[in-house]
Amino acid sequence: MAKKAAKKVTKKVAKKNVTTKKITKKVTPKKQSAGVVKAPTLQPGDKAPDFTLLDQNGKSVSLHDFKGKNVVVYFYPRAMTPGCTTQACELRNSESKLKDAEIVVLGISADPVKSLKKFEERDKLNFTLLSDPDHEVIEAYGSWGLKKFMGREFMGILRQSFLIGKNGKILHVMHKVNTKTHHDDVLNFFKNL
Numbered sequence: 001m002a003k004k005a006a007k008k009v010t011k012k013v014a015k016k017n018v019t020t021k022k023i024t025k026k027v028t029p030k031k032q033s034a035g036v037v038k039a040p041t042l043q044p045g046d047k048a049p050d051f052t053l054l055d056q057n058g059k060s061v062s063l064h065d066f067k068g069k070n071v072v073v074y075f076y077p078r079a080m081t082p083g084c085t086t087q088a089c090e091l092r093n094s095e096s097k098l099k100d101a102e103i104v105v106l107g108i109s110a111d112p113v114k115s116l117k118k119f120e121e122r123d124k125l126n127f128t129l130l131s132d133p134d135h136e137v138i139e140a141y142g143s144w145g146l147k148k149f150m151g152r153e154f155m156g157i158l159r160q161s162f163l164i165g166k167n168g169k170i171l172h173v174m175h176k177v178n179t180k181t182h183h184d185d186v187l188n189f190f191k192n193l
């Protein structure tokens with residue numbers, strides 16, 4: 001009788017453990033999708049994660065295509081919004097200075113290719129815009145995170161820039177970007193290397 005009672009107790013304990021594990025598994029993904037999991041933090045000296053995305057013309061563009069050049073990979077929330085337009089137009093206006101400094105500009109957002117083309121045409125942009133609708137590259141660079149706007153919190157693209165050297169390594173990370181001075185900030189950084 002004592003053995004039967006011990007087996008019943010063991011079965012009850014085992015059932016409780018299984019139930020607890022199932023609950024834990026159900027809770028964990030919800031926390032991840034709510035943005036609890038921290039994005040990777042890339043630092044100067046790290047190799048810049050390679051990627052291949054479609055540009056505003058529907059052509060595949062890879063970071064490794066620009067090996068041997070200085071590259072600015074900048075992430076922006078949405079094409080044709082006020083801050084993003086200011087930032088893009090200032091980069092457009094700095095084309096000759098950027099070219100003289102051998103700096104390639106790659107702007108990345110989650111916008112579809114069609115919207116990027118419209119952005120390029122509307123504002124006469126003269127650099128590559130890349131579409132990352134699945135946020136794979138945005139997340140690989142740690143540019144997806146919690147944002148606050150008008151008392152509201154939500155997950156979105158963080159306005160950040162990664163300045164990458166000719167060897168493919170990150171030289172500098174701009175976590176807070178001023179849309180009006182971004183172009184000058186980039187030029188000054190490379191000028192002072």
